[in-house]
């Protein structure tokens with residue numbers, strides 16, 4: 001076929017294209033003739049005169065026929081061709097009738113159709129040959145033979161068009177068409193392997209809750225759970241990390257363990273004589289601390305719990321004669337009750353226990369970042385919220401030994417900040433009628449005056465699920481007026497003071513006094 005194209009903005013372009021055999025729709029092409037397409041639309045037929053006359057080639061008259069033995073021309077295609085050619089020229093009709101005669105020679109039932117002549121030697125399209133093994137299996141039909149369909153074809157394809165051998169049949173039976181089975185749905189297992197599937201599709205909030213749960217699992221001791229909305233979980237997950245020990249920050253150091261000292265008890269300690277039990281300020285009387293409880297726990301006695309100011313507790317440790325194997329180790333033994341962080345509503349998150357807690361029982365310690373007082377001041381002044389998680393470790397501030405070593409300046413003491421990192425006790429809210437107290441407890445190094453633990457103990461028996469609370473301002477002087485700018489107390493107790501602490505402590509540059517808690 002020769003196509004000449006003339007564009008109205010470029011010189012005339014002419015090119016040749018030879019197409020042999022049927023067109024893409026299967027119909028035979030008429031012999032190659034010169035064609036001229038005028039795309040300019042101006043009706044100019046000039047180029048026609050200049051085109052040379054080309055006679056059709058002999059091969060162009062032959063339709064496409066594959067000589068490969070296992071693929072034969074489609075009879076339906078020929079019928080279509082025949083129909084169309086009825087209306088065409090007598091030259092075209094003779095072509096189709098020749099094809100019919102040749103088709104009969106090849107074993108096809110085309111005898112009634114006028115067909116064009118076939119040239120079996122002329123193949124214009126290359127079809128990949130089947131492997132030799134298959135060619136041997138397949139016996140080509142001789143002239144005049146008709147294809148005998150193979151009975152009981154296993155794959156459903158006509159064996160006339162898709163001859164198969166035994167191997168094919170076996171493959172088909174095994175793979176392409178597996179045997180249908182009757183299945184009882186109730187007993188079908190959906191597991192891909194004997195083990196449960198490790199991954200499943202979960203929503204982002206489910207993932208967040210799961211992640212938070214994993215964080216809680218890493219806390220030492222009995223289970224810590226949570227009961228709060230997705231928003232609170234998301235907030236907490238993003239802004240808070242749980243600790244099992246203090247996180248010491250810049251400028252903070254523990255005292256050398258070499259200065260540690262212990263009791264001289266030989267064997268189990270005697271509460272009436274153990275050196276670790278401190279004396280009252282104004283007498284030789286030993287301060288009453290731990291005693292055995294009816295439930296087997298070591299608890300703080302009423303005498304200690306009811307004091308207005310709680311003196312420090314020195315627990316026995318490796319430096320002691322008892323090697324720390326005595327009753328005087330309640331905090332070192334760790335938390336023995338389960339805890340739950342829950343949403344209180346107006347007071348934010350709070351803490352409670354799914355276990356009953358007995359009077360004097362140790363609950364948990366308050367953890368966080370241990371920072372310098374300067375750093376605590378900077379953090380407090382930068383914080384715009386009403387929240388405060390700071391505790392100053394200044395219990396010994398006026399002890400003679402401590403004054404001698406560090407002076408009385410509160411800036412020499414450290415502060416625990418539980419805002420970003422901490423333990424579950426960081427969620428304990430204030431109450432004007434609290435059920436817990438905090439006591440300063442020294443465990444592994446009695447000589448470390450600056451770093452000790454803030455330990456929560458039950459002030460009375462606490463029933464299951466009761467919110468745990470303590471007094472944020474135990475030095476409250478009832479005669480003072482309530483600061484209208486102070487953080488309002490929502491504890492709801494009949495004796496509520498109406499405020500957590502005076503506002504001056506939270507705002508106004510440098511903290512006016514050490515952050516009191518005892």
Ligand SMILES: C[S@@+](CC[C@H](N)C(=O)[O-])C[C@H]1O[C@@H](n2cnc3c(N)ncnc32)[C@H](O)[C@@H]1O
Pocket residue numbers: 346347348349350386387388389426427428429430431487488489490491500
């Ligand atoms: C140590 S946090 C306690 C946990 C806190 N509720 C939370 O959601 O993280 C102290 C803060 O809790 C709030 N809070 C504690 N007790 C409260 C009370 N009785 N009334 C009102 N707010 C209280 C105050 O905002 C306070 O600054």
